Amino acid sequence: MAFRKAVKGTALVGGGAIATVFGLSQFSQYRNKHGAVVQAQAAEGAPARKDHLPTREQQILALQTSGEFDVLVIGGGATGCGCALDAATRGLKTALLERDDFSSGTSSRSTKLIHGGVRYLQKAIMKLDFEQYRMVKEALEERAHLLQSAPHLSAPLPIMLPIYKWWQLPYYWVGIKLYDLVAGSQCLKSSYVLTKWRALELFPMLRKDKLVGAIVYYDGQHNDARMNLAIALTAARYGAATANYAEVRHLLKTTDTGSGRQRVCGVRCRDVLTGKEFDVRAKCVINATGPFTDSVRKMDDQKVPNICQPSAGVHIVMPGYYSPDNMGLLDPATSDGRVIFFLPWEKMTIAGTTDSPTDVTSHPIPTEEDINFILSEVRNYLGADVEVRRGDVLAAWSGIRPLVTNPDSKDTQSLSRNHVVTISDSGLITIAGGKWTTYRAMARDTIDAAIQEHNLKAGSCKTMGLQLEGAQDWSPTLYIRLVQDYGLESEVAQHLASTYGDKAFEVAKIAQVTGKRWPIVGKRLVSEFPYIEAEVVYGVKEYARTAVDMISRRTRLAFLNVQAAEEALPRIVDIMGKELSWCEQKKKEQLETAKTFLYYEMGYKVKTDQLTDRSEISLAPSDIERYKKRFRMFDKDKKGFITILDVQRVLESISVQMDENTLHEILNEVDLNKNGQVELNEFLQLMSAIQKGRVSGSRLAVLMKSAEENLRRREAIPVDRSGGGL
16 A cells, blocks of 8 residues: 555656656757757857877967967866867867876866766756756756767666665655656666566666666766866867966056057966976967866956865775676665665776865875775675675776855765856956856856857857767777787787777787787786776877876776886886886986875775785684785795795795796785795784685785695695505
């Protein structure tokens, strides 16, 4: 009876909501359909796309010698690059400056989803908030555009919403169906309900206890940093002078002869790599700096109030076995009211995000508290037979959302992701707020405002339906040609096709011969990931100028596994050094800077903090004796510690070869006081941390256990246990 009432009540409320949303959706579709016709007609007048991508040096020269630009964009995130692409395709003389690397901030640290926002639609309906509804509707339209403009970098992803109470099933079903309805003709695939057993079949890691069923809906997923880079490269091909590592020092102003007011007319810029400063003049300057919006606004007017309220969101990456290959999970109501996503990405699993106020910084750091919160929420949804271990966190990062301040808001969770375009008295145009998915619409609105404010001669937006770098000749089977034509591993070929699109052939052409029967070309940077050395060479052509650029945004190693990224660093630095003519000192600096980045910003510090010289030993007496015995197999001289020589001696006795550098790395992971040896106490601290789940994948622990088992098998069997004998 209670279930019947719940269904009936939900149906009544849902029916009214559906009728309302349907009316709004039909009107919005009519308007957008007519708008799309206008945009399609306007796209025909877009300038020619260059076949050759200018080098960074050529771009810097263009900034210095091209005279006055129509539009100058500050900020190389998704929105800034989107503004540059929009302006350039309208035929405007365009420049873009980014003080770090493209996508070095928030745009590379997202949940990797292209979505309208299920929770925002819920708020829109519950509060009858048309602005929230409009934002969701726009985001769903932009979701479809983004999936079409870069299909090699994005794809639809089914996301499961597990249901543990009967009354929630009709409630969430109505909400998800409304989400489909708002998307209209842009709906990726229709949502559907699953029985308990079908849900467990598709997501076997799910907690079975009290599971009623599940609802599956579809959103998009992408490689965010590579998508951002594709937008920047496409803008460059349409003639925009785009430069990373070009810092704006201050704004240039001139007095308007008609009004007598001060007007922004350009910027003073510094090439971060050379230290050279120069002026870049422009009729219109656009501030698209995300969390740093207010710092640029204060360059224009020190007294201007802040309009951005930064919010930190932490994500963690875990091994791929924590989730199915092609099914995400949504926790719509965590213990503190947040939303947690649990998603497969690049053959790993992403979990996040948190939402808390923060200070603006270029180097946000994930905290142990946030990591443990995410792990705790994940445990609530996974089965008891799946042990969620702290040691399985392979990488972690924090991104800063540039939310627009609402004076009535008490916390950042209640803030909308709507974007705002503001124009100062001096003509500085600022685009703030918004979300990754709507970058194109944000750019369109910004350039429309720039054209109107500064009387620029340009037509309407031409980016709807515009294909990004690598998308033009891409197909789902392109990787097969890479395998057949170049002799690449299938996994590597699939990775190149999904990362570079039709530009994958350019990477394959410069791939080195392996000297093996198979694969013929393509030397991997690290064995467990499909990234190859040729990508480093190609990354330099894509404007990568530091080792951090390469491990975090050209490849995504830093976001997938910090230890693998650190392992690949020396080779990456060597290749980049050759391409960019770095001296030995420069290479050393790059290596150290990249390690610092991994240590603090990508969660290596909080990972290594799980095992320190202050870690407690919480082992049962029987376990302590067992581990002591294993340790003594290596410490034959009873010194109380083991060295590389001890390990080499044991490995030789079981016919295992391992080079000295690798052994040094293995011991160094456990050498907590860094004295060149592993003491018994350090080994017991390691085994205790492994038992508690704080550490996983310790090479020394696995090596010593394997060696012990091998030695036992080689022991002579006593006569009385072998069935007798002479």
